[in-house]
Structure formats: structure tokens, C-alpha cells
Amino acid sequence: MRGLRDMNMDQEYMAQAYQYAEEHSRCLRRKVGAVLVSCDGEVLRSTNLPVPDPQQCIQEDCLRDLNGIASGQHSDLCRCIHAEIDLLIQCARKGISSDRATVYCTLSPCPNCARALLRSGIARLVFCEEYSNQEYRTIFQGSGVSIDQLDYLSL
Numbered sequence: 001m002r003g004l005r006d007m008n009m010d011q012e013y014m015a016q017a018y019q020y021a022e023e024h025s026r027c028l029r030r031k032v033g034a035v036l037v038s039c040d041g042e043v044l045r046s047t048n049l050p051v052p053d054p055q056q057c058i059q060e061d062c063l064r065d066l067n068g069i070a071s072g073q074h075s076d077l078c079r080c081i082h083a084e085i086d087l088l089i090q091c092a093r094k095g096i097s098s099d100r101a102t103v104y105c106t107l108s109p110c111p112n113c114a115r116a117l118l119r120s121g122i123a124r125l126v127f128c129e130e131y132s133n134q135e136y137r138t139i140f141q142g143s144g145v146s147i148d149q150l151d152y153l154s155l
Helices: 004-024 056-060 083-094 111-120 136-140
Strands: 033-037 043-047 102-107 124-129 146-149
Touching: 004 033, 004 043, 004 102, 004 124, 033 083, 043 083, 083 102, 083 111, 111 136
Parallel strands: 102 124, 124 146
Antiparallel strands: 033 043, 033 102
């Protein structure tokens, strides 16, 4: 059973994910934030950003909106790199292990992010809002990764 201190830390890290997304995401459709806490206590923050130019969606409109692509469909047709993938890239670039880490994300992961997180060795995934594509449940099923959903209103 998770203690009160653990729940408070969950709320703190989730609040950081929401704040980071609000301050740094350039996505016109949905601002997603993520925080990775390594088993050594190192903290990384990320959001969904267009690559290679973080201003691209603001300057050129949302590619998904222009093509009428619904949420949860064809996530590969987007200029943005997802927050979860960016966290894993940061881990690799900074030499921080994601093994046994906890990832806090404002939104449950898309299937590609779920696979990457699972393969990276995380121990726990915490999210608030649920993405329309819930395939992450099948991907994590039986993996041993703990998954918790926080109530956004409790933050």
C-alpha cells in the first residue's frame, strides 16, 4: 500500500508535468507533459514538441488538423515528438538510467510510447487523463510495470 508521502510526491511530480507542458509545449492540439524520476532520484521533464523546429506548429498550423486526423489515429502523422519519447532520449543523452524509474505523464501513452517505456525498463507509470487509444493497457499487461491513474482534480 502506498503511503501518504508517496501520494503527495505523485501529486507533486504530476503537477510539475502539467506546469512544464503549459510553459513549454508548442502543440496546438494538446499539451502533454511528462516527468521521469530515476531510481537514483534524478528528475527529467519533457513535453510534446515539434521536431526539428519547436515553433513549427505555431507558424504552419497543426498538420493533424489540416488533414482531419482524429485523436488516437495515426499518431505517426505529426510534427511533434511525444513527451515520453523525449524523456527517454534525454536519459540516453545525459547518461541517466530509466531502469526502475517512475514516469509521470499528464496523458496515458499512445501505443508507440507505451512500447518504448516498457522496453526502457520503467517500474511505474502514473498518468491523469486517458488517451482515446487505450492499447497501452494490453502492452503493459503482465509486464510487472505498476500503472496508476491520479485524479486530476486532486492536484
